Amino acid sequence: MTARVVIVGNGMAGARLAAELHAREGDRKVTVLGAEPHRAYNRIMLSTLLAGRIAEPDVELTEAAGHGIDMRPGVPVAAVDRSAREVRTGDGERISYDHLVLATGARAVVPPLPGLDPTDLPRRVVPFRTLDDCRRILAVADGARSALVLGGGLLGLEAARGLATRGLATTVVHHTGHLMERQLDPGASAVLAGTLAGLGVTIQLAVPATGVVADDTGVRLDLADGRSLHADLLVLSCGVRPDTALAQAAGLTVRRGVVVDDRLRTNDRSVSAIGDCAEHDGTLTGLVAPAWAQARVLADVLTGTDPLARYRPRPVVTRLKAAGIDLAAMGDAAGGGPGEELTFADPARGTYARLRIHDERLIGAILLGDNPAVGTVIQLFDRGHPVPTDRRALLLGRALGGAGAAPSASPALMPDAAVVCQCNTVTKGALVRCWRSGARTVDAVAAGTRAGTGCGGCRDAVGGIVDWLSEAESVEVTR
Structure with missing residues (x-):
């Protein structure tokens, strides 16, 4: 069992x-060193904070506290000495470890455009990645009338929707021909763009x-077609890059991220990496x-709870x-290849669905709108289960009945092993057990199981x- 664990990074992975x-x-000492001067927070909820639907305390994560846990926000790590098994903080303190975990996350990419210096951005030009970024955006947005968002990926669209909710005339500028090109096909992008237009986002x-070009009065964004767009605020959402500087300086193997194996170990068996900085x-x-x-697997490995624990990536669902x-x-919903492809679009209602099926298994899907x-x-x-014989129930989102129809959406017919919360791998059975133990509200069940505490997309299902x-x-009591 590892006695002294130092975690560099107090983000969602490190916390x-x-x-x-x-x-x-077990008896161990865990020290968490976070460069940001805040308690750990849910980065996914920053767009909701930007929209004004929650306050800052609502984005805080419940931190580990008590014997053996030393949470130290606002303490950046300057270097790692692998031979001495020490980390050196920004103020020169040396902290020894038996096992070091790098959870340094990723940094927002500032595009190499004339007028943008990543080390000294104008006040009205802000990346959207951290809580401090969110605060800066809100400070500029207070009293602003218009905003530009550079980047039409998931985070950029969330930022745009949040700013539009605050009443700003918001425009998203994206370099490719359709939004969220990593997840969507052009058809879905067109319907999504129409939905956003109806919500005040151009x-x-x-x-x-x-x-x-930015000054105290506003921002001008010049475009390749010769036009220029003007606004009070420019939000940068141009992707992220793993923060691997510490790992590189320490001589660890780094490609795009810090390279780890199935047990999340680097080429130094005393050092692991998890989260956005890790490449598996x-x-x-x-x-x-x-x-x-990854955090669950590494905790099992470090404590000896499950010596055979291995990280096995699960299929990713983007919400x-x-x-x-x-x-x-x-x-792979937007790609081609063998198998069936079924598509339904109703732009007037903001609805789009695409399914890709191969060997009776769903290999990709896009569902936009109320389905x-x-x-x-x-x-x-x-789960890789066979799809129903009649695909229309999945595509159109309505029960058709009869043999081969899609499974009912009723929780009564959902198997206990069904994963309801993808972020925390919480099953229906776990939710039922928590409810039966006395948690009778959504908030109580979420607190007891962590369901809904990630992206929040499963709150309705919970x-x-x-x-x-x-x-x-109620029926049983009435009877």
């Missing part, structure tokens, strides 16, 4: 690892930016569910669930299960 270690038996596609099997995560899964938008994308089958589709994709359990109990 979760500390909590996982605290929950396991979309400019296939037009790269060529320069930025040639893949970067960038999402909360894999980071938290965009902002006010007026409900999008789920998974697998009651979204939970069933996610389960079929996640609420449906709680309501179903409450109704079932």
Whole structure:
């Protein structure tokens, strides 16, 4: 068992690892060093904070506390001495470790445009990555009338929707021909753009930016087609890059991220890496569910709880669930290849669905708009179960009945092993057990199981299960 664990990074991965270690038996000292001067917070909820639907305390994560846990926000690490098994903080303190975990995350990319210096951005030009970034955006947005968002990926669209909710005339500028090109096909992008337009967000596609001019009065974004857009605020959402500086300086193997094996170990067996900075099997995560899964596995390895624990990536489901938008994308939905492809689009209602099926298994899906089958589709994709004979129930989101129909969305017919919360791998059975132990509200069940504490996309499903359990109990009492 490892006695002294030092975690560099107090983000969603590092904080979760500390909590996982605290929950396991054993006598150990865990020190968490976070460069940001805040308590750990849920980065996914920053767009909701930006929209004004929650306050700052609502984004804080529950931190591990108590014997053996030393949480130290605002303490950046300057160097790692692997031979001495020490880390050196920014103020020169040396902290010894038996095992070091790098959870340094990723940094927002500032595009190499004339007028943008990554070390000294103008006040009205702000990346969207951290809580401090969110504070800066809100400070500029207070009293502003218009905003530009550079980048039409998931985070950029969430930022745009949040700013539009605050009443700013918001325009998204994206360099490719359709939004969220990693997850969506052009058809889904077109419907999503129409939905966003109805919510006050203008979309400019296939037009790269060529320069930025900003001063105290506003921002001008120059475009490759010769136009210039003007606004009070420019939000940068141009992707992230794993923060590997410490690992590189320490001589660890780094490609795009810090290279780790199935046990999350680097080429130094006394050093691990998890979360956005880690590269496993040639893949970067960038999402909360894999980071938290890595934290669970590493906690098992370090404490000896499960010496055979290995990290096995699960299929990724991307959710965009902002006010007026409900999008789920998974697998290779936008690609081609063998198998069936089924598509339904109703732009007037903001609805789009695409399924890709091979060997009777769902290998990709895009569901945009109100589709009651979204939970069933996610389960079929996640568990690799055969799809129903009649695909229309999945595509159109309505029960057809009869042999081969899609499984009912009713919680009563959902198997206990069905994963409801993808971020925390919480099953329906775990929710039921928590409810039966006395947690009778959505908030109580979420606190007891962590369901809904990641991206928040499963809150409606958790609420449906709680309501179903409450109704079932009411019927039993009446009888």
